[in-house]
Amino acid sequence: MASPSVWRAMRVAIPFIWVVGLLSVRLAGAGQDSGSVIPAESRPCVDCHAFEFMQRALQDLKKTAYNLDTRTETLLLRVEKRGLCDCFDAIH
Numbered sequence: 001m002a003s004p005s006v007w008r009a010m011r012v013a014i015p016f017i018w019v020v021g022l023l024s025v026r027l028a029g030a031g032q033d034s035g036s037v038i039p040a041e042s043r044p045c046v047d048c049h050a051f052e053f054m055q056r057a058l059q060d061l062k063k064t065a066y067n068l069d070t071r072t073e074t075l076l077l078r079v080e081k082r083g084l085c086d087c088f089d090a091i092h
């Protein structure tokens with residue numbers, strides 16, 4: 001048979017564990033507001049969100065690449081024009 005000190009410890013531990021369990025269940029339920037749950041069928045999956053994010057990022061990269069390409073072309077045309085003008089001025 002268990003000693004009296006074990007029974008005393010059990011008498012304190014069981015209600016303590018029970019109260020902690022009730023509090024944790026109550027706190028877990030407090031995070032969910034009633035009426036705000038969206039059914040799983042209407043929620044997009046995480047992969048869909050990631051795909052949309054990556055698609056937008058790719059579009060932004062394409063725009064940036066196009067802008068850089070256009071700027072580079074413009075700068076190259078300016079350099080060629082300056083070179084031609086410098087040669088033309090040197091000849092005349």
